[in-house]
Amino acid sequence: VSTRTSDSVQNFVSEVQQKFVGTQHSQLAEMLVAPARFHLTLVTLKLLTLSQVQQARSVLTHAATALQSIVAGSPPIELRGLEIMNDDPSNADVVFARVVAGGAHDTLQALWRELL
Numbered sequence: 593v594s595t596r597t598s599d600s601v602q603n604f605v606s607e608v609q610q611k612f613v614g615t616q617h618s619q620l621a622e623m624l625v626a627p628a629r630f631h632l633t634l635v636t637l638k639l640l641t642l643s644q645v646q647q648a649r650s651v652l653t654h655a656a657t658a659l660q661s662i663v664a665g666s667p668p669i670e671l672r673g674l675e676i677m678n679d680d681p682s683n684a685d686v687v688f689a690r691v692v693a694g695g696a697h698d699t700l701q702a703l704w705r706e707l708l
Contacts (some may be wrong), residue, residue: 602627631671633688634703658706666699 601629605627665703671689678684 601630605630632700634700656704659703667694667696669696669700670694 609624623708650671670692677686
């Protein structure tokens with residue numbers, strides 16, 4: 593389930609990247625995700641077989657309408673802090689921000705429950 597990231601979000605991501613990385617850290621700048629690829633991950637799945645991939649595709653396709661209705665009119669999502677997706681910081685492939693508890697957090701919980 594996916595939706596295009598709004599221009600305002602893309603502009604914000606681009607501004608943050610320029611402010612905190614800019615051109616001073618060229619190696620880090622090369623690792624940044626393009627603002628158009630910025631996204632919010634709701635769930636990660638371990639799909640080991642073609643059958644599991646097909647089942648996940650089916651569930652997500654059927655949940656798309658419900659997920660979009662949950663998101664419509666929801667409060668903005670507030671992010672705070674950075675975390676890594678690895679126990680060893682020197683070997684981290686993914687850096688992410690945590691969602692702050694509150695109105696949008698509840699919306700994300702509803703999305704997650706819909707996927708289960």
